[in-house]
Amino acid sequence: SQTIHQWPATLVQPVGSPLSLECTVEGTSNPNLYWYRQAAGRGLQLLFYSVGIGQISSEVPQNLSASRPQDRQFILSSKKLLLSDSGFYLCAWGALAGEFFGPGTRLTVL
Amino acid sequence: GQQLNQSPQSMFIQEGEDVSMNCTSSSIFNTWLWYKQDPGEGPVLLIALYKAGELTSNGRLTAQFGITRKDSFLNISASIPSDVGIYFCAGQLGSGNTPLVFGKGTRLSVIA
Numbered sequence: 463s464q465t466i467h468q469w470p471a472t473l474v475q476p477v478g479s480p481l482s483l484e485c486t487v488e489g490t491s492n493p494n495l496y497w498y499r500q501a502a503g504r505g506l507q508l509l510f511y512s513v514g515i516g517q518i519s520s521e522v523p524q525n526l527s528a529s530r531p532q533d534r535q536f537i538l539s540s541k542k543l544l545l546s547d548s549g550f551y552l553c554a555w556g557a558l559a560g561e562f563f564g565p566g567t568r569l570t571v572l
Numbered sequence: 573g574q575q576l577n578q579s580p581q582s583m584f585i586q587e588g589e590d591v592s593m594n595c596t597s598s599s600i601f602n603t604w605l606w607y608k609q610d611p612g613e614g615p616v617l618l619i620a621l622y623k624a625g626e627l628t629s630n631g632r633l634t635a636q637f638g639i640t641r642k643d644s645f646l647n648i649s650a651s652i653p654s655d656v657g658i659y660f661c662a663g664q665l666g667s668g669n670t671p672l673v674f675g676k677g678t679r680l681s682v683i684a
Contacts (some may be wrong), residue, residue, distance in 0.1 A: 494669060505676040506615070506660065513669050521671075552614050560605045561662070561672055563614030 464489035468553050468564040475571055481526075481540040483567050485553030488534065494556035495536040497528055499549045500566075506552070512536060543571045578661050578675030585651055586683050593659060593678045594645040601663035604637050604644035605672065609658045618659075619646070651682050 465488045475481060487493055497509040508521045510528035518528050525544060529537045536553055548571045554561040578595045585591055595604070603622055607615035619630050621637035621644060628635055634647045644663075648655055658679050662672040 494671075496671060503679075506674045508671055508674075511671050550612075554614075556669075556671075560603070560617050560620050562617060563607075566612070566614050568612070 464555070464562065466553060466555055466562060466564040468567050470567060471565065472568045473570070475543050475569065477545055477571055478542050481543050483538040483551055485536040485564055486534055487555045490555065492533055495530065496554040496556065496561060497536065497538050498552040498554065500552060501549050545571050547571050576661055576663055576673055576675040578678055580678055582679040584681045584683060587651060587653060589651055591648040591651055591680060592645060594643060595661035595675045596643040597663060598642065599665060600641040601665060603664040605662045606635050606646045607660040607662065609660065615660055653682050653684055656680055656682050
């Protein structure tokens with residue numbers, strides 16, 4: 463069966479610091495991968511998606527970037543965090559049956 | 573971009589009551605899905621619908637893919653406290669490589 467992992471689970475970072483969030487998927491090959499952000503009490507905002515290694519589509523221009531160095535690894539990064547980057551970051555993998563989410567990373571930027 | 577109009581935004585119901593929520597769009601979708609998110613966790617897929625008019629049940633949950641392919645509803649029968657959470661509808665416009673379009677969610681509170 464497929465599983466999706468995200469780490470860290472929680473993160474507190476100062477403004478201006480770098481960010482690296484990691485997502486890995488097990489039990490499937492060449493999945494579509496997605497990064498979403500969810501502000502407190504709000505809906506899901508698609509940030510990036512990838513249909514293959516090295517292929518990244520950006521949905522919202524901002525100071526975040528994504529990379530897919532391996533088939534089942536998806537990384538979300540920033541060189542300098544802003545206060546507005548705080549939120550709940552969710553990684554998901556896609557199949558014909560839908561998208562399946564990881565447990566999320568709660569990021570607080572102070 | 574594409575939008576899904578999900579309603580109601582929030583609901584407060586008594587335990588044992590039935591619940592209904594829906595999503596509409598001006599666009600035609602090929603797939604409709606319903607998710608539930610518990611606090612502090614990722615959304616979990618509840619029901620997926622792939623054909624216009626399809627009616628699918630999962631325990632106390634029933635969802636339908638509208639015949640026009642522009643809407644879907646989710647019903648929960650005999651609500652219980654663990655039904656509390658945020659329910660999201662999602663639609664897919666194109667192929668399996670097309671990201672889902674999500675509604676803004678319905679926050680469900682159940683009063684025991």
